[in-house]
Amino acid sequence: MADKKMILGMTLNSGYGNISGAWRAPEVDPGNYANIESNIRYAQAAERGGFAFLFTPDFPTVRGDVEFSGIQNIMEPMMALAAISQATSNIGFIATGSTTFQEPFNTARQFKALDAMSHGRAGWNAVTTSDSMVSANYGRPVADRAERYQRANEAIQIVQALWGSWEKDAWIKDQASGRFLDASKLRPVNLQGEHVASRGPLPIPPSEQGQPIIFTSGGPSPHLLELAGRYASGFIAEVWTIEEARAQRQMVRDAAERAGRNPDEIKYIPGLMTTVAPTVRAGLDRRLALSGDVIEARLPHVGALLGLQLDPSRYDQPLTEAQLRAAHASPMDPRSGIVLKVAREGWSPRDILAHGVIDFHPTTVGPAEVHADHLQEWLEAGAADGFWLSPDIYEDGVDAFVDEVVPELRRRGIFPEEYVGSTLRENLGVPAQYGLDPRVAGGTS
Amino acid sequence: MADKKMILGMTLNSGYGNISGAWRAPEVDPGNYANIESNIRYAQAAERGGFAFLFTPDFPTVRGDVEFSGIQNIMEPMMALAAISQATSNIGFIATGSTTFQEPFNTARQFKALDAMSHGRAGWNAVTTSDSMVSANYGRPVADRAERYQRANEAIQIVQALWGSWEKDAWIKDQASGRFLDASKLRPVNLQGEHVASRGPLPIPPSEQGQPIIFTSGGPSPHLLELAGRYASGFIAEVWTIEEARAQRQMVRDAAERAGRNPDEIKYIPGLMTTVAPTVRAGLDRRLALSGDVIEARLPHVGALLGLQLDPSRYDQPLTEAQLRAAHASPMDPRSGIVLKVAREGWSPRDILAHGVIDFHPTTVGPAEVHADHLQEWLEAGAADGFWLSPDIYEDGVDAFVDEVVPELRRRGIFPEEYVGSTLRENLGVPAQYGLDPRVAGGTS
The missing domain is CATH 3.20.20.30 (Luciferase-like domain)
Incomplete structure (x- = not known):
């Protein structure tokens, strides 16, 4: 190998x-x-x-x-x-x-x-x-x-x-x-x-x-x-x-x-x-610049994928420790595990989606x-x-x-x-x- | 026009x-x-x-x-x-x-x-x-x-x-x-x-x-x-x-x-x-060099197209005046008129065929x-x-x-x-x- x-x-x-x-x-x-x-x-x-x-x-x-x-x-x-x-x-x-x-x-x-x-x-x-x-x-x-x-x-x-x-x-x-x-x-x-x-x-x-x-x-x-x-x-x-x-x-x-x-x-x-971007942040910004509308429309799904109720006014802030403790990935949707992993890295719901977590494939950014x-x-x-x-x-x-x-x-x-x-x-x-x-x-x- | x-x-x-x-x-x-x-x-x-x-x-x-x-x-x-x-x-x-x-x-x-x-x-x-x-x-x-x-x-x-x-x-x-x-x-x-x-x-x-x-x-x-x-x-x-x-x-x-x-x-x-060739003769030779076999096989058709019995030993000689007088194009086959026209120009049966007279289209050589x-x-x-x-x-x-x-x-x-x-x-x-x-x-x- x-x-x-x-x-x-x-x-x-x-x-x-x-x-x-x-x-x-x-x-x-x-x-x-x-x-x-x-x-x-x-x-x-x-x-x-x-x-x-x-x-x-x-x-x-x-x-x-x-x-x-x-x-x-x-x-x-x-x-x-x-x-x-x-x-x-x-x-x-x-x-x-x-x-x-x-x-x-x-x-x-x-x-x-x-x-x-x-x-x-x-x-x-x-x-x-x-x-x-x-x-x-x-x-x-x-x-x-x-x-x-x-x-x-x-x-x-x-x-x-x-x-x-x-x-x-x-x-x-x-x-x-x-x-x-x-x-x-x-x-x-x-x-x-x-x-x-x-x-x-x-x-x-x-x-x-x-x-x-x-x-x-x-x-x-x-x-x-x-x-x-x-x-x-x-x-x-x-x-x-x-x-x-x-x-x-x-x-x-x-x-x-x-x-x-x-x-x-x-x-x-x-x-x-x-x-591909110099930093993850720069890559997320590149994606948000073009797909911002689509990501906006998908924001309500992030909570569902984590089994959480998310407050729309906090879509641009990382999840709280309490939220991260309560979050769990659904065994039915393989994408939810990826969402959880990215959330734990400290990204906001908007940035989580900018990672491409619910696009057609795995996505790498950075x-x-x-x-x-x-x-x-x-x-x-x-x-x-x-x-x-x-x-x-x-x-x-x-x-x-x-x-x-x-x-x-x-x-x-x-x-x-x-x-x-x-x-x-x-x-x-x-x-x-x-x-x-x-x-x-x-x-x- | x-x-x-x-x-x-x-x-x-x-x-x-x-x-x-x-x-x-x-x-x-x-x-x-x-x-x-x-x-x-x-x-x-x-x-x-x-x-x-x-x-x-x-x-x-x-x-x-x-x-x-x-x-x-x-x-x-x-x-x-x-x-x-x-x-x-x-x-x-x-x-x-x-x-x-x-x-x-x-x-x-x-x-x-x-x-x-x-x-x-x-x-x-x-x-x-x-x-x-x-x-x-x-x-x-x-x-x-x-x-x-x-x-x-x-x-x-x-x-x-x-x-x-x-x-x-x-x-x-x-x-x-x-x-x-x-x-x-x-x-x-x-x-x-x-x-x-x-x-x-x-x-x-x-x-x-x-x-x-x-x-x-x-x-x-x-x-x-x-x-x-x-x-x-x-x-x-x-x-x-x-x-x-x-x-x-x-x-x-x-x-x-x-x-x-x-x-x-x-x-x-x-x-x-x-x-396209410098002369008609050169063009016919170019065609004979590649299609000689096919032309050879078609020689017996030339007589039929002109309503004549042609002597295989004379396939390389122009038709005689008597043959040209006796020749006639078949109204059934539009190609026979072209054969007759080329024959009257003085070409031998082999060269008549080298003019492409019974190919798929009219042919121009020279x-x-x-x-x-x-x-x-x-x-x-x-x-x-x-x-x-x-x-x-x-x-x-x-x-x-x-x-x-x-x-x-x-x-x-x-x-x-x-x-x-x-x-x-x-x-x-x-x-x-x-x-x-x-x-x-x-x-x-």
Whole structure:
């Protein structure tokens, strides 16, 4: 474990950042959502820091308070990553793509094309879609979970089979003899599922890493764990605590083992939101400046999370000793333990929220050591193989992490000094695979 | 008509060229199919020549003699064009996309994202798919024509409605007031067709040209003409003769008029294959060097096209006067008139074929005047508003056209001296449109 180094990835979204109001930051161009140029800059900054991958979550509908909070989703993941692939050379691309609303042949084709174009840097975060707003964009009702996962199993198998349908040594391209390829090695897959099917072959040659890497993400339902165990080389997690993460990582590893695989073949990657600042106070102020309204609206929740009645007139003062003695974390909400821990450090309710304690992920705020401590603790506790980071504001937050935190991680010997290679497989430490994995292909759940 | 200037586009395919065996040309890297870098170079060369657009035909299956002829299809059009968009600034992108096997929401999203990323340079060549090999890749039978076109009508309307669902003035992005957008101007489309449906909205703002431009292509069936008349701003044609092209262009224009539009709003664009060389003889030799085998195999057809019995031992000699007197073009095959014309110029059967007379398009071979004469003749005869060119070998064929033919066209005053603007609409001379065209929306054919 002492030698274990972490994988780092960065989420890429609308070009602003991952805190509410990031689009309003003075250093941010509020038109960034439509400017791929900004995401290219952020990708290059992450590559400068040795990040293994960019990750594009995708929720293709309009949700939340877009009127004031802005948009938190990239316009379209595949087109953006195709563009970014040409402006980078080592960082990988893990794009979320739905098994529910994409045709497997199209998915196989676009991802393998991205893999070829990027010289072996593509990954597919294969997810099912259960949201009714998204389903409505495709004019269909939400399918039940069993059906969604049946289709997901079929889709992933078809996609992987199509990826392998141009055999590794099929491409002869001998100008002298005039033989372009060995057509007997470009073969139909003829897979017929209950929901999706494809004949193939897919005429795209292997990339430098063979084929794209499968990820999955979400809450660890039995269906998802089985899917992850069978197909995924990476699991993008959303967990709040080390304990939760360790347990979930073990569940994912067990699922891989049940599918006949080595559990080290699947990388468990929880998220972290980061605000890098000279001091914790400066970081909290940076967050309050943009998310002040959202934090204001959430103040009444702080008391509830601690089992206390808090006086609104004292939201800017630390909790009293009596309050801290009376406070208790709810075993039902993992965030309440974090709230209590921060409260005990002497922060006011407003500052507690500015720590990001009830945002989507754990949040670290402050100088390099704060972030490095969190990452190291989780890594060494066996709670993570790597992390996907969500910077508060891309425009300066990526550079700050790269310039301040990455050197600290390297000093501690827990982050690679440079890219292991130029493919995503090399940089994730994921074994070679081409076509279906013979250990898990065949049946469907 | 004297002032009319032509539009030029260039087809983009597998990175070799449009004659059989192009992948074997000594100047060509036989690995180009998987190297987006080569297509980027060719795109930049076309942009240097003032080409209005790149066009990606798409036939997503393996067909023909791939073992020896190579592949003639780009790996994946949208990913390639997204990459190319970042390495160019004026040339547009017309990508073929199936209305039969794509979800309208995905089509709308990827094309509008490309339009945003390229700052207003995207177009969609909306086609139905009837090929059984392609259908099999999607695990579905071929639908009959009426059903395919019903779905196409629905899909195009949904796509255009989604494009317009972020209203032009919806995006406020006022950092001071904190108002990101006017959510009342980002509205569902709620279109429910018989085959496809979508709720929307699509959260992508208008590009510099508003929304992508619709093209269509194919043989002029009544169904396709009606579709073109209602929705298309461009029609990609495959025709052999001026007469055919004039008649077809008129049919397309009439269809637009029937749909209540101005016929000048739809640009009729036939194809041309080009071999630029110092002399016709040098051009024929360039073609024979790569396509010699294919030409050899086709030699028996020359006689049939002319109604003659030709002696294989005389394939390298011009036809005799007696043969030329006896020869007659078949009214059934428009190519036979071209064969006869070339035969009368004194070329041998092998050289007649080297003129490309039975390739997919008219072909011009030789110095700049040959190409300019063809283009000017068609333009001035009212047989075309522009042309999509298929260079024989991209590696040097694009530069040769740009350096030699484009200046000649400009000398003749039939090609613009520079880009009219930086959007595809400006460079095609196509009027503004955002959302559905109110003149044609509503019913479906």
